[in-house]
Amino acid sequence: MELGALKQSIFKLFGWASVSLGLWILIMINSWIIIGYDAPLTSNSTTVIILAFVFGILAIIPKSSRSLGKWGIFLGCYLVLFIIVIFLVGWSITPFP
Numbered sequence: 831m832e833l834g835a836l837k838q839s840i841f842k843l844f845g846w847a848s849v850s851l852g853l854w855i856l857i858m859i860n861s862w863i864i865i866g867y868d869a870p871l872t873s874n875s876t877t878v879i880i881l882a883f884v885f886g887i888l889a890i891i892p893k894s895s896r897s898l899g900k901w902g903i904f905l906g907c908y909l910v911l912f913i914i915v916i917f918l919v920g921w922s923i924t925p926f927p
Contacts, residue, residue, distance in 0.1 A: 883903060
């Protein structure tokens, strides 16, 4: 396998990892909310979101995997916004537990 083709496949792998991590954490947060389990949004979720951002930024570098990188970064931004909105709504209901 040529080095150029290997490099392109590695960046596509980063792109797919970014998208799959973003979708995985989105599925997990939604299932935690549906089940009624207290969603641990500050423990492993933030680590996975940061990994999705990093893989998305790495996938944006070549042109062949740029769309996957943009999707991964978009999912990460959406999840950060979702966590902030959920925190603000919960805090406005019960500001001091």
